[in-house]
Amino acid sequence: MTHSTTIQNGTENYVENRHAGKVALVMGGARGIGAGIVSRLAAEGARVTFTYASATAEADALVTRIAESGGQAIGVKANSADRVQIREVISNVTTQEGRLDIVVANAGGGTKKRVDQLSDDEIDHMINVNIRGTLDTIRFSTPHLGEGGRAIVIGSVSANHFPDDVTSIYGMTKGAVASLVRGLSRELGPRGITINNVQPGPVNTPANPQDGPYGDTLRATIPVGRFGRVDEVASLVSHLASEDGAYVNGASLDIDGGYSA
Numbered sequence: 001m002t003h004s005t006t007i008q009n010g011t012e013n014y015v016e017n018r019h020a021g022k023v024a025l026v027m028g029g030a031r032g033i034g035a036g037i038v039s040r041l042a043a044e045g046a047r048v049t050f051t052y053a054s055a056t057a058e059a060d061a062l063v064t065r066i067a068e069s070g071g072q073a074i075g076v077k078a079n080s081a082d083r084v085q086i087r088e089v090i091s092n093v094t095t096q097e098g099r100l101d102i103v104v105a106n107a108g109g110g111t112k113k114r115v116d117q118l119s120d121d122e123i124d125h126m127i128n129v130n131i132r133g134t135l136d137t138i139r140f141s142t143p144h145l146g147e148g149g150r151a152i153v154i155g156s157v158s159a160n161h162f163p164d165d166v167t168s169i170y171g172m173t174k175g176a177v178a179s180l181v182r183g184l185s186r187e188l189g190p191r192g193i194t195i196n197n198v199q200p201g202p203v204n205t206p207a208n209p210q211d212g213p214y215g216d217t218l219r220a221t222i223p224v225g226r227f228g229r230v231d232e233v234a235s236l237v238s239h240l241a242s243e244d245g246a247y248v249n250g251a252s253l254d255i256d257g258g259y260s261a
Helices: 032-043 056-068 083-097 120-144 168-191 215-219 230-241
Strands: 006-009 012-015 023-027 047-052 072-077 100-105 145-154 194-200 252-255
Touching (some): 032 047, 047 083, 120 168, 168 194, 168 252, 194 230
Parallel strands (some): 023 047
């Protein structure tokens, strides 16, 4: 068994060597929650490849920070709505590394408007990235996962919580992801592979800053009285990816301070 030690670093607790020797792929990892997951897995010993669609500067900076901290990470430009590019990234990682232990489908996004105000392109983008991109990431990567492999999807509490009248289609796509995870748990479990869905609520990121125009309104609806931190989501992902999370399978886990309670 790998010896592990918890290391306090600011507000983040890393478990040294928790993922030593493992190979991880994070789809959508240059910024926000994705970058937090990449940093956490790398800090705990995994060799991490992550993708980004357009955030080249952020991706380069993330790779540099991780290298300076003694970790290993590689950024690859790829469109998570493009099936060919997803397949190519996974093929390259498994060929170069010779294995794949952890895959995190984090790429996603959406436009919050009433259904009759959404354009065809906006609807297609949400479906292509949130549903099809997630499905393709899982179906192309899981054949490479062996016993103890971990597949983790980053969904949203919007799958089952609708606090306003502009999240119906975005929520639909995240609900589809939750359903996919439940079904695949039956398929992957007998192979010793777990799959779970992490559903963040309001988290302080550049795309949804706690001091932004909607910060006070959202904060008032969160029982713990604050936005979540990226490292808190990354900690849950790391747990699910570890041996400690081996009996969690097919779950959709809200991490939202009680926002959707």
